[in-house]
Amino acid sequence: MSRSRSNEPPAPLGIGVLGALAVVFLTLPLVGLASRAPWSDIPTLLTDPAVRTTLRLSLTASLAALLLSTVLGVPLAWLLARTRFPGWRLVRALAVLPMVLPPVVGGVALLLAFGRRGLFGQILFEATGWSLPFTTLGVIVAETFVAMPFLVVTVESGLRSLDRRYEEAAATLGASRWTILRTVTLPLIAPSLAAGMALCWARALGEFGATISFAGNLPGRTQTMPLAVYLQLESNPPAAYLLSFVLLVVSIGVLVGMRDRYLGQP
Amino acid sequence: MGSLRRAVVVGALAVALTACGASADVTDRAGAPSGGDIAGDVLVFAAASLTDAFTEIGEIVERQHPQVTVTFNFAGSQQLATQIIEGARADVFASADQAQMATVVDAGAVAGIPVVFARNQLAIAVEAGNPASVSSLRDLQRDDVTVVLAAEQVPAGRYTREALDRAGVTLAPVSLETDVRAVLTKVALGEVDTGIVYTSDLAAAGDRVDGVAIPDEHNVTATYPIATLATAENPAGAQTFIDAVRSDSGRTVLKRAGFGAP
Known part of the structure; x- marks a missing residue:
């Protein structure tokens, strides 16, 4: 990734100005948040049982959504990158649709599918008396629905840009397809996989719209950090600023962890 | 601009x-x-x-x-x-x-x-036809009845708490919604049996939702x-x-x- 900087021509003036404007625009809200967060309350807030419950639920649900997204999303990415089948374009469009769908719409769609009066949820409810909405599993489902496409898209592009000759070489040496996948393909796409997983997890952690419409809001069962922030904003804004800041720190942590890709060395 | x-x-x-x-x-x-x-x-x-x-x-x-x-x-x-x-x-x-x-x-x-x-006053929203046969706040405590409420951070939620206190009823809601219209939506979609909303919300919901009145001695006027x-x-x-x-x-x-x- 190392390029020589001295050979690059300077950026045209207009590009520089607009680029700087973009940086200012992206930074100011974060500065605003940091300037209003009641820093001295951090220890109290982080030991508050209610906050800890919500934080724990957020982490558990988002990690579960990440696991589900990885288990289902990596094979989907592989199919999209390596195969052509009837309806491929449709499948590709469906796989990325949740990225462009307003999350609240996604949540309502999930209700209409998996709610107790939903298309499939009704069958489940009649058979078992149990339904997904208002459960922690419902939170995981909502988060997975919204976040998995980020992993699929990233891993798919990683697979596409892979130099196929390594896999072909392994095949000529007699490796089985599973062995190639395990020992050649996956290690080679590890950076894309890690980036996709990080994006997916961050998206799941920050998920609000689909969760509130599908899983509702109950502390300890379905209330995640973003929902708590939203409600705190109505009654206790400083606590909301601080909770937001905790989310911000986590997000920055993810970016720093992925620095090769998103904070790449120039 | x-x-x-x-x-x-x-x-x-x-x-x-x-x-x-x-x-x-x-x-x-x-x-x-x-x-x-x-x-x-x-x-x-x-x-x-x-x-x-x-x-x-x-x-x-x-x-x-x-x-x-x-x-x-x-x-x-x-x-x-x-x-x-x-x-x-x-x-x-x-x-x-x-x-x-x-x-x-x-x-x-x-x-x-x-x-x-x-x-405005509070009322119990039930599915059209009241299949759960709810007639009072006390009925919302039944095990076979699910209920959503507005979160206490919003006015509807605070009034709900007041009304429940006056009626001496403690509920285990499945969700505390961020606004009262979301409570109504969950009932209208049939995802829960009941919710507590404003009488004005019932008028807005049309025939998808029926209302059960809360008696004046328990009700709260907004x-x-x-x-x-x-x-x-x-x-x-x-x-x-x-x-x-x-x-x-x-x-x-x-x-x-x-x-x-x-």
Whole structure:
């Protein structure tokens, strides 16, 4: 990734100005948040049982959504990158649709599918008396629905840009397809996989719209950090600023962890 | 944006002045202050429960004053109060409870004195036909009945808590929604059996949802105050809207939407 900087021509003036404007625009809200967060309350807030419950639920649900997204999303990415089948374009469009769908719409769609009066949820409810909405599993489902496409898209592009000759070489040496996948393909796409997983997890952690419409809001069962922030904003804004800041720190942590890709060395 | 807005307002004013004579009778009917017709944008921040009634009253105002455009921002009163205190520009604030209006008044963001224009009460929302056979707050405790409530951070949630306390009922809701309309939606979609909402929400839900009354001795009355904001760019327009809300036609709209008279 190392390029020589001295050979690059300077950026045209207009590009520089607009680029700087973009940086200012992206930074100011974060500065605003940091300037209003009641820093001295951090220890109290982080030991508050209610906050800890919500934080724990957020982490558990988002990690579960990440696991589900990885288990289902990596094979989907592989199919999209390596195969052509009837309806491929449709499948590709469906796989990325949740990225462009307003999350609240996604949540309502999930209700209409998996709610107790939903298309499939009704069958489940009649058979078992149990339904997904208002459960922690419902939170995981909502988060997975919204976040998995980020992993699929990233891993798919990683697979596409892979130099196929390594896999072909392994095949000529007699490796089985599973062995190639395990020992050649996956290690080679590890950076894309890690980036996709990080994006997916961050998206799941920050998920609000689909969760509130599908899983509702109950502390300890379905209330995640973003929902708590939203409600705190109505009654206790400083606590909301601080909770937001905790989310911000986590997000920055993810970016720093992925620095090769998103904070790449120039 | 600002200069474009000013240009539009100036243009509208010019039209208003030339049309002044012709529109005088219209102005009188709405009870607007004399001295020419009003014009421009009126930005109204209103509690989510007012969505249908205020949209209709806004259309009435726009019909009576063709130079006026009424724009709404409907959300939870708490959220609106926060936005106003944090500097969001608006002309009118209509709150679903006195507490939120008081925070805005205390922040010095209100011009004049808020007036109460409507009242609201709580009711139990059940699925159409009341399949769970709910007849009282006590029935919501039954194991076979699921219930969603508004979170206590929003006015509807606070009133709900008061009503439940008065009735001596403790509930285990499956969700605490972030606004009262979300409670109604969950009941209307059939995802829960019951919810506690405003009587005005029941009027809005039509035939998808039925209501079960909560007796007066347990019920809580929400009073809705309205005021012109100190930062109003169009105070005359704001006053016209407030007058329309309090006029006979405004009251009729509010009554049809399930609100009680102030």
